[in-house]
Amino acid sequence: MSEDAVTEKDVRHVASLARVALADDEVDRFTTQFEEILDAFETLEEVPSVDRSAELTNVLRPDEKRDSLSPEEALENAPETEEGRFKGPNVS
Amino acid sequence: MTAQTVQQGELVTVIGLEVHVQLETETKIFCGCSTGDADEPNEHVCPVCLGLPGALPVVNEAAVEAAVKIGKAIDAEIPQETRFHRKNYYYPDLPKNFQITQYDEPICQSGELEVRVEGERRPIEIERAHLEEDPGSLQHVGGGGGIDSAEYTLIDYNRAGTPLMEIVTAPDFRSPAEVRAFLAELEEVLEYLGVFDAERDGSLRVDANLSIVEAAEADENGELSTEALESANRTEVKNISSHKGAEKALAYEETRQKNAIQRGRVVEQETRHWDESRGITVSMRSKAEEKDYRYFEEADIPPLQVAHWREEIEIPELPRARRERFREEYALDEEAASKLTSTKQVADFYEDLASEFDPDLAATWVADELLGELNYRDMAITELEDRLDEVARLVELVATDEITAKNAKEIVLRTMLDEGAAPDAIVEAEGLGKTDEGEVQAAVEAAIADNPDAVADYAEGDDGAINFLVGQVMQATGGSADPGTVNQLLRAELDD
Numbered sequence A: 001m002s003e004d005a006v007t008e009k010d011v012r013h014v015a016s017l018a019r020v021a022l023a024d025d026e027v028d029r030f031t032t033q034f035e036e037i038l039d040a041f042e043t044l045e046e047v048p049s050v051d052r053s054a055e056l057t058n059v060l061r062p063d064e065k066r067d068s069l070s071p072e073e074a075l076e077n078a079p080e081t082e083e084g085r086f087k088g089p090n091v092s
Numbered sequence B: 001m002t003a004q005t006v007q008q009g010e011l012v013t014v015i016g017l018e019v020h021v022q023l024e025t026e027t028k029i030f031c032g033c034s035t036g037d038a039d040e041p042n043e044h045v046c047p048v049c050l051g052l053p054g055a056l057p058v059v060n061e062a063a064v065e066a067a068v069k070i071g072k073a074i075d076a077e078i079p080q081e082t083r084f085h086r087k088n089y090y091y092p093d094l095p096k097n098f099q100i101t102q103y104d105e106p107i108c109q110s111g112e113l114e115v116r117v118e119g120e121r122r123p124i125e126i127e128r129a130h131l132e133e134d135p136g137s138l139q140h141v142g143g144g145g146g147i148d149s150a151e152y153t154l155i156d157y158n159r160a161g162t163p164l165m166e167i168v169t170a171p172d173f174r175s176p177a178e179v180r181a182f183l184a185e186l187e188e189v190l191e192y193l194g195v196f197d198a199e200r201d202g203s204l205r206v207d208a209n210l211s212i213v214e215a216a217e218a219d220e221n222g223e224l225s226t227e228a229l230e231s232a233n234r235t236e237v238k239n240i241s242s243h244k245g246a247e248k249a250l251a252y253e254e255t256r257q258k259n260a261i262q263r264g265r266v267v268e269q270e271t272r273h274w275d276e277s278r279g280i281t282v283s284m285r286s287k288a289e290e291k292d293y294r295y296f297e298e299a300d301i302p303p304l305q306v307a308h309w310r311e312e313i314e315i316p317e318l319p320r321a322r323r324e325r326f327r328e329e330y331a332l333d334e335e336a337a338s339k340l341t342s343t344k345q346v347a348d349f350y351e352d353l354a355s356e357f358d359p360d361l362a363a364t365w366v367a368d369e370l371l372g373e374l375n376y377r378d379m380a381i382t383e384l385e386d387r388l389d390e391v392a393r394l395v396e397l398v399a400t401d402e403i404t405a406k407n408a409k410e411i412v413l414r415t416m417l418d419e420g421a422a423p424d425a426i427v428e429a430e431g432l433g434k435t436d437e438g439e440v441q442a443a444v445e446a447a448i449a450d451n452p453d454a455v456a457d458y459a460e461g462d463d464g465a466i467n468f469l470v471g472q473v474m475q476a477t478g479g480s481a482d483p484g485t486v487n488q489l490l491r492a493e494l495d496d
Helices: A008-017 A024-046 A071-075 B061-073 B176-193 B226-231 B243-262 B319-329 B334-340 B344-356 B359-376 B381-399 B405-419 B423-430 B437-450 B452-459 B465-476 B483-495
Strands: A085-089 B011-022 B085-088 B098-101 B108-117 B120-133 B137-141 B152-156 B163-169 B204-214 B234-240 B270-275 B280-283
Touching: A008 A024, B011 B176, B011 B243, B061 B108, B061 B120, B061 B163, B061 B176, B098 B120, B108 B176, B120 B176, B176 B204, B176 B243, B176 B319, B204 B226, B204 B243, B234 B243, B243 B270, B243 B280, B319 B334, B319 B344, B334 B344, B334 B359, B344 B359, B344 B381, B359 B381, B359 B405, B381 B405, B381 B423, B405 B423, B437 B465, B437 B483, B452 B465, B452 B483, B465 B483
Parallel strands: B234 B270
Antiparallel strands: A085 B152, B011 B163, B011 B204, B085 B098, B108 B120, B120 B163, B137 B152, B204 B234, B270 B280
16 A cells, blocks of 8 residues: 555645646546556565666767658548647647 | 845845756757757657657757757756656646656766856856656637636647756856856857757746745845745746846836735735736746656667766857956956957957957957947847858958048948948948048148138137047048048148
């Protein structure tokens, strides 16, 4: 068990950071689920830590242009576009 | 300021900066998309900078080199190992929902840059400088045009992934004027290094923290304790995009906070937005705290070990060193040396001229005449890039006494800038070649013969009368005679 229990307040805070609107009953459900997820991750504490491969450093590429996507390809999966731009809701 | 001189209730302004500068590379920091100007929105984008699933960021070597150059220029330490982190936030300017940046192991640590304000030099500590990716550009459309009232958002990711260096200073500034001087110096240094283009739109962006503390909190050296700094509520002012803007925004914020304190109110700790067009700062809805960004290591990018690059990468002589050398080598005063090193191009051009002609004459021509006339026309020396040899020829014409300095500046230089003509053609067309000695001598004699009253006044000791006679000669020769020579010739005649 994690030391600090997940509270309803934690869930609402995480939801606001992710810009997700939650109904009250969803908050209850996620509070329980967050607990379960964190418990599951605690299992990882038992895995011994190992250092990453020391040889893998300075993976760099030269400053050379590569082909970009065309604007049409870039926008292909966008639900909405306008004037060649991705269109989304107001984000103040 | 010493503790003894502090008046009761005297207030000190404390400012620290986060300066974001775009690095001049051909391609983005983690992909091969161009950082150049695009014709269309979303033209310089690929799976990496669009954050498409499975895309793998690979660091641009040139961005790391630029960071090491900056580190060297600000006397920073390049740690043995440096790595990238993900800064998580949900906002559509970055399509991945995180920004790749650096957190606790930045590429540059503890450097400094000296600023000069009102003749006083002060080092500003640079706590860190790190590499990160620029977000995309948002347009808030509809409603009143403001962010809050907009109906929807349009997004262009051409800018997303442009390499940025974020340079973070200690809270070492005591006035908005110091901030402006620092930003100007920083821009100069970055331009000298060739890693930055100040002319580029949006290439410099500044966030500033400002607080007001009681001067009485300072120790005898004028230093403020960490507790004093931390106990004062500060505001973070965002959306500053130039050094002039920084000075204005911070002067506004300084006054606003001082007014609040003097009226007995508490300054709210908050983030404020600089509204350039209205000239005020406005409160923004409070943003996330640092822990909300849930920084964690960017596992897709192995760490960098580039400490040894600091010795391998060469950087050019920096503005401050060059200014000091100019003062010594060419015996220039501080103001001239400062003007002549304001950009690398100006300094290079001056040195070219100074190697051929009298360094003093070259200094006058570059610092005063050329930069003065360019400034008057709101032009940069870069616009004359291909015509600097013409300016050099003009200086040669003056140096070899072929035209007068007055004509060279008032007619030739101005015509060159306004009409694009070459100096020799202008001298020819305007008939500015210096009048030969015989002609000047004749004009001197004529002036004396024609103006007996002035001659009599001079004889009676009225030295001002000589100026009138010089004027007569200048008029007769169409301004092509040298006034100094005319003066001498007149005195020679009259004193005989």
